[in-house]
Amino acid sequence: MWSVVVKKKNVWQQNAAATEADELPIPQYFRSARELAFFLVEEYRRSDQFISDSMQQWERRIDLSSADWRLAMEISIGVVRRQLTLDTIIESQLTRPREKVEAPLWTLLQIGVYQLVMLDQIPDHAAVSETVELAGKLHRVRWKKMVNAILRSITRLMTTDIATEPQSNAIPLSTDRFRCFSIGLFPSPIADAASYLSKAFSFPLPVITDWLDRFGMQQTMQMAQWFNQRNKLYLRNNALQTTRDELLEELQTEGIQVSPGDEPQSIRLEEPVAIENLVGFAAGKFTIQDQSAMAAGNLLNPQPEETVWDMCAAPGTKTTHLAELMYNRGTLIATDVSAHRLEKIEQNASRLGLTCIETHLANQPHAALSEKPFDAILVDAPCSNSGVLGKRPEARWRLDEVSIKELNQIQRDLLEQALQRLKPSGRLVYSTCSFDPRENEELLQEVLQNYSSRNLVQANRHIPGSPCDGGYQALIQ
Numbered sequence: 001m002w003s004v005v006v007k008k009k010n011v012w013q014q015n016a017a018a019t020e021a022d023e024l025p026i027p028q029y030f031r032s033a034r035e036l037a038f039f040l041v042e043e044y045r046r047s048d049q050f051i052s053d054s055m056q057q058w059e060r061r062i063d064l065s066s067a068d069w070r071l072a073m074e075i076s077i078g079v080v081r082r083q084l085t086l087d088t089i090i091e092s093q094l095t096r097p098r099e100k101v102e103a104p105l106w107t108l109l110q111i112g113v114y115q116l117v118m119l120d121q122i123p124d125h126a127a128v129s130e131t132v133e134l135a136g137k138l139h140r141v142r143w144k145k146m147v148n149a150i151l152r153s154i155t156r157l158m159t160t161d162i163a164t165e166p167q168s169n170a171i172p173l174s175t176d177r178f179r180c181f182s183i184g185l186f187p188s189p190i191a192d193a194a195s196y197l198s199k200a201f202s203f204p205l206p207v208i209t210d211w212l213d214r215f216g217m218q219q220t221m222q223m224a225q226w227f228n229q230r231n232k233l234y235l236r237n238n239a240l241q242t243t244r245d246e247l248l249e250e251l252q253t254e255g256i257q258v259s260p261g262d263e264p265q266s267i268r269l270e271e272p273v274a275i276e277n278l279v280g281f282a283a284g285k286f287t288i289q290d291q292s293a294m295a296a297g298n299l300l301n302p303q304p305e306e307t308v309w310d311m312c313a314a315p316g317t318k319t320t321h322l323a324e325l326m327y328n329r330g331t332l333i334a335t336d337v338s339a340h341r342l343e344k345i346e347q348n349a350s351r352l353g354l355t356c357i358e359t360h361l362a363n364q365p366h367a368a369l370s371e372k373p374f375d376a377i378l379v380d381a382p383c384s385n386s387g388v389l390g391k392r393p394e395a396r397w398r399l400d401e402v403s404i405k406e407l408n409q410i411q412r413d414l415l416e417q418a419l420q421r422l423k424p425s426g427r428l429v430y431s432t433c434s435f436d437p438r439e440n441e442e443l444l445q446e447v448l449q450n451y452s453s454r455n456l457v458q459a460n461r462h463i464p465g466s467p468c469d470g471g472y473q474a475l476i477q
């Protein structure tokens with residue numbers, strides 16, 4: 001079974017030898033989408049920095065139209081997410097070992113192949129010529145010949161045929177549509193399903209092997225595809241300010257396509273929109289939250305005037321939900337080990353007009369945590385994040401075969417602390433955004449053995465894509 005740690009180095013750093021070309025200077029201003037995409041991916045390769053953090057850091061240097069900005073995001077995020085697929089395609093056309101190719105040149109090839117193979121809106125000739133031209137802009141004229149040769153040979157292999165089943169010459173567009181090449185570039189899905197799925201959907205092999213064992217071929221493909229595509233966003237109406245129906249109507253009047261979701265507060269956005277520009281956002285009428293995560297607050301169902309503890313609270317997406325369910329009446333203690341992230345809870349509470357939340361740093365002897373037991377406790381434990389691998393393009397490459405035991409230790413400690421502070425009549429929800437049983441069912445079973453007065457009353461296991469993020473929540477009484 002695979003497990004997770006935050007890796008110090010990403011896959012590329014491990015493969016790449018330092019070369020003179022590694023020191024390509026970051027431009028003063030980014031004036032082309034592809035150049036920005038190249039440096040975003042390069043920065044990730046060199047420093048392991050998240051694409052979104054580099055984007056923020058370079059914001060003032062970016063001189064692009066919004067369409068070019070979107071293209072740069074699409075390419076850079078796509079290249080990091082689908083690197084194993086891109087690498088497999090590039091390697092099939094290489095006449096020398098990969099280690100002999102300078103690392104930034106490899107990045108350039110990935111950027112070209114991503115446009116060719118994954119972006120329908122870019123004509124093949126533009127994907128090739130723009131990538132060759134970028135080599136010139138980077139003052140690496142000597143790369144042009146190889147970039148041109150490899151991209152053109154891949155163009156020649158591409159067909160317009162669509163298969164309905166996985167096959168060695170095809171990459172997935174969805175779980176029943178596969179774009180075909182004229183020759184097999186991937187392992188045979190019949191002879192070696194795990195290798196095919198790993199390379200074609202771009203996930204580490206141990207992760208895919210584990211999913212195949214637990215869920216079978218069809219569901220593994222569905223989850224991998226879910227993590228690879230852009231998924232719908234959900235909003236949660238703030239019950240203090242508006243009802244779900246009123247908010248639906250208000251958003252529809254603004255021309256936003258929305259529909260009610262499965263949780264009582266959830267609203268599904270049918271199209272991507274700039275959420276922070278919506279009128280109701282600054283006014284605190286809603287929060288962005290996946291409906292799988294909303295299910296945690298609803299399962300705990302805190303009541304007005306109760307005393308409630310959210311143990312791992314930052315940045316407060318669930319804390320604010322709990323406060324809304326309490327109609328801002330009672331005491332809601334929010335703790336976290338990160339002081340910086342605790343500030344986010346306060347910012348979110350302030351925007352939403354919630355005043356019943358008290359934030360405290362966790363594990364501080366002076367923490368003003370009441371000695372009184374709690375009516376309700378939420379333990380939203382740190383976890384492998386295996387249910388939300390699509391949220392960040394880098395997340396899947398941080399999964400590693402190091403033991404999950406470290407996380408289990410933290411989860412166990414938090415759960416035990418919570419059980420000891422719960423009223424005899426109290427309710428506890430243990431939740432994670434992982435669907436790995438070792439962090440959920442198995443851990444609970446082990447801990448509850450020592451608390452014979454407590455019972456697992458209800459458990460929700462969310463499989464990624466069915467229909468939202470993956471995760472787990474259990475109600476204990």
Ligand SMILES: C[S@@+](CC[C@H](N)C(=O)[O-])C[C@H]1O[C@@H](n2cnc3c(N)ncnc32)[C@H](O)[C@@H]1O
Pocket residue numbers: 311312313314315316317318319335336337338341362363380381382383410414
């Ligand atoms: C899954 S996140 C919480 C997300 C949050 N509940 C929300 O919905 O916005 C887990 C959090 O646990 C915090 N954490 C890790 N170890 C902790 C500990 N021993 N005590 C309290 N918080 C901890 C992390 O800083 C992180 O913010």
